[in-house]
Amino acid sequence: MLPVNQAESIILDLVHPLDSQLDSEIIDLSTATGRILATPVTSQLDFPHWDNSAMDGYAVRYTDVQSASELQPISLNIVEEIPAGYQPQKTIAAGQAARIFTGGCMPQGADTVVMQEHTQHRDNQVLILQAPKPQGFVRHQASFYRAGDPLLESGIQLGAPEIAVLAAAQCTELTVYRRPKVAILSTGNELVTPYQPLQPGQIVDSNQYALTAWVTLCGGIPKVQGIVRDKPDALKQAIAQAILAADIVLSTGGVSVGDYDYVDEILAQLDAEIHIRSVAVKPGKPLTVATFPPPSQRNKKGSSHPVLYFGLPGNPVSALVSCWRFVQPVMKKLSGLPMQRWKPRFIHATSRSELKSDGRRESYLWGQLQLVEGKYEFKLAGGSHSSGNLINLAQTTGLAVVPVGQTLIPAGETVQVLSVSL
Numbered sequence: 001m002l003p004v005n006q007a008e009s010i011i012l013d014l015v016h017p018l019d020s021q022l023d024s025e026i027i028d029l030s031t032a033t034g035r036i037l038a039t040p041v042t043s044q045l046d047f048p049h050w051d052n053s054a055m056d057g058y059a060v061r062y063t064d065v066q067s068a069s070e071l072q073p074i075s076l077n078i079v080e081e082i083p084a085g086y087q088p089q090k091t092i093a094a095g096q097a098a099r100i101f102t103g104g105c106m107p108q109g110a111d112t113v114v115m116q117e118h119t120q121h122r123d124n125q126v127l128i129l130q131a132p133k134p135q136g137f138v139r140h141q142a143s144f145y146r147a148g149d150p151l152l153e154s155g156i157q158l159g160a161p162e163i164a165v166l167a168a169a170q171c172t173e174l175t176v177y178r179r180p181k182v183a184i185l186s187t188g189n190e191l192v193t194p195y196q197p198l199q200p201g202q203i204v205d206s207n208q209y210a211l212t213a214w215v216t217l218c219g220g221i222p223k224v225q226g227i228v229r230d231k232p233d234a235l236k237q238a239i240a241q242a243i244l245a246a247d248i249v250l251s252t253g254g255v256s257v258g259d260y261d262y263v264d265e266i267l268a269q270l271d272a273e274i275h276i277r278s279v280a281v282k283p284g285k286p287l288t289v290a291t292f293p294p295p296s297q298r299n300k301k302g303s304s305h306p307v308l309y310f311g312l313p314g315n316p317v318s319a320l321v322s323c324w325r326f327v328q329p330v331m332k333k334l335s336g337l338p339m340q341r342w343k344p345r346f347i348h349a350t351s352r353s354e355l356k357s358d359g360r361r362e363s364y365l366w367g368q369l370q371l372v373e374g375k376y377e378f379k380l381a382g383g384s385h386s387s388g389n390l391i392n393l394a395q396t397t398g399l400a401v402v403p404v405g406q407t408l409i410p411a412g413e414t415v416q417v418l419s420v421s422l
């Protein structure tokens with residue numbers, strides 16, 4: 001059994017991130033949410049595009065109004081009205097002002113905006129009741145961003161603010177990394193789909209659904225391979241097919257020492273290189289990690305990297321915890337995210353209850369990470385912490401770690417919690 005940190009570094013060393021040229025695609029802005037830029041983006045537009053007003057008020061020449069006060073207001077002639085979207089036609093001369101609204105273009109000659117609250121409007125005249133700051137309330141062209149400068153770097157994942165920036169910059173075609181393809185297969189004679197009636201001894205293949213959901217949330221493309229029976233020939237065929245379909249293969253079940261646990265044997269028959277067979281982690285001890293050589297014969301578009309195979313344990317909690325702990329950083333690293341985004345995130349939190357372990361394996365206890373008055377707390381899920389109990393896994397946001405050699409973390413103590421949120 002490998003210690004968790006050793007397993008982690010072996011696994012992460014096996015990952016070849018997608019290639020920014022060979023593994024990229026051009027997509028439209030409207031479908032870009034969640035995608036990762038493969039090339040930097042530059043805009044040909046300045047931000048703001050032109051000098052404009054930050055307030056509803058009057059565009060003036062600062063020198064005209066610098067001495068204005070309530071006692072000695074200064075009167076200016078209004079020569080034009082400038083709502084947003086209107087191109088000013090007049091140049092503001094001495095003694096003149098333009099009525100202007102937020103977002104309106106500054107007219108020639110004016111350099112300052114006086115907010116409406118510091119003025120009095122009479123017919124076509126405005127009284128300035130307070131001296132503004134020079135250039136006050138003017139948003140100057142290119143003061144936020146200058147055309148041609150770098151706008152967004154490659155490796156950035158596109159969320160709402162980035163999508164807004166790209167839209168404003170009229171960058172409507174984007175080069176992003178393709179989404180990693182992940183083949184998912186479940187092994188087990190006892191498995192049926194959620195749509196089939198259960199016969200005695202059968203259970204539902206929940207892992208297929210859990211992993212499909214998780215891969216989708218990670219930004220991958222799940223390639224659902226279905227249920228494979230615990231028969232060597234069927235398994236061999238299914239694994240051979242899965243590695244053709246994907247960058248990563250996730251199988252569940254069949255990796256322990258039982259008579260029907262064939263995964264490792266089949267991987268060896270298919271000439272996979274097996275890097276890990278078990279890890280000192282609870283849950284998730286039987287974890288097989290293997291690679292298949294690059295698919296050189298396959299006439300596949302994209303870079304040729306080894307296919308990474310994860311033989312995850314069948315127990316539903318073990319399968320998902322193994323994914324969170326070991327495969328989540330793999331997915332992120334593969335996807336083109338920079339290191340600070342793919343490294344597992346451990347958070348110091350105060351445990352609300354005592355956390356127990358047998359001390360032999362690094363134990364991961366599931367529950368919720370909560371921010372209480374600015375500090376993280378860990379709330380252990382109630383009920384059994386058996387790796388077969390997926391029921392209380394619902395709503396998990398963190399996994400509290402009890403290190404090897406430790407059997408108890410008392411309530412109120414600090415614990416390291418792996419955040420599983422994406």
Ligand SMILES: Nc1nc2c(c(=O)[nH]1)N[C@H]1C(S)=C(S)[C@@H](COP(=O)(O)OP(=O)(O)OC[C@H]3O[C@@H](n4cnc5c(N)ncnc54)[C@H](O)[C@@H]3O)O[C@H]1N2
Pocket residue numbers: 186187188190191203204205206207208252253254255256257258261283284285286312313314315316318387388
């Ligand atoms: N003698 C030993 N027995 C076991 C050991 C051990 O060290 N010595 N390790 C135990 C641990 S820990 C785990 S974890 C499991 C892992 O078993 P496998 O990966 O071989 O998985 P299976 O035997 O196929 O199934 C285990 C369990 O999970 C259920 N299962 C399987 N697939 C699914 C699925 N797709 N959806 C939902 N549930 C699934 C299956 O019915 C079994 O109950 O081995 C222990 N045994």
Ligand code: MOO
Pocket residue numbers: 281282283284285286313315318387388
């Ligand atoms: O490792 Mo198993 O996952 O303890 O149940």
Ligand SMILES: [Mg+2]
Pocket residue numbers: 253254255256257258260261314
């Ligand atoms: Mg088994």
